[in-house]
Amino acid sequence: MSNGLSYLALGDSYTIGESVTEDQRWPVQLTKSLTSNGIAVSQPQIIAKTGWTTDELKAKIVSENITKKYDLVSLLIGVNNQYRGRSVEEFRKEYIDLLETAIQFSGNQPQHVFVVSIPDWGVTPFGINSPKKSISEQIDLFNAIKKEETEKRGILFIDITPISRQALNDPSLIAEDGLHPSGKMYQLWTEKIVPELLKKLKP
Helix, strand or coil: CCCCECEEEEECHHHHCCCCCHHHCHHHHHHHHHHHCCCCECCCEEEECCCCCHHHHHHHHHHHCCCCCCCEEEEECCHHHHHCCCCHHHHHHHHHHHHHHHHHHCCCCHHHEEEECCCCHHHCCCCCCCCHHHHHHHHHHHHHHHHHHHHHCCCEEECCHHHHHHHHCCHHHECCCCCCECHHHHHHHHHHHHHHHHHHHCC
């Protein structure tokens, strides 16, 4: 499908859909859902890679030298900054830079940009042996910075973190690698994101 709104998805493993099939990635599920709700969206262009931090995503964006403008831009980044023990001050600075970049990609239309919160990997089988409380607290801290800086710029912030924490009691929400979300969890994210976007995109 080539007709419809153009969509750029920026992020890390959660955006590229590590350990799930391409059709289960949430940006792909999102385009299908929006299209079925009367807002035609073409297949997303995804710039994302497992393990990327804010600065690594930025470096890739710069090297891609994108001049195109997009009707819709999403940003989901930050988990690897937390995982690697990077400072929240550094994160804030680099995250703001990425937000401004996302706005530029939208043709300076902040209402066409949306941010997805960082899921809590502390509840996964991979994370369960780590001190879960401290992971969750750190994720909340990074998300608080994201929310503050996102909403300050009039950009939609969508909090999927509570959905991610349901995995503590529902193993089907985690992929076979024991760390990343399953297609089923991404579907729940999509169901949360779509109504918010429809309010923005419906004429």
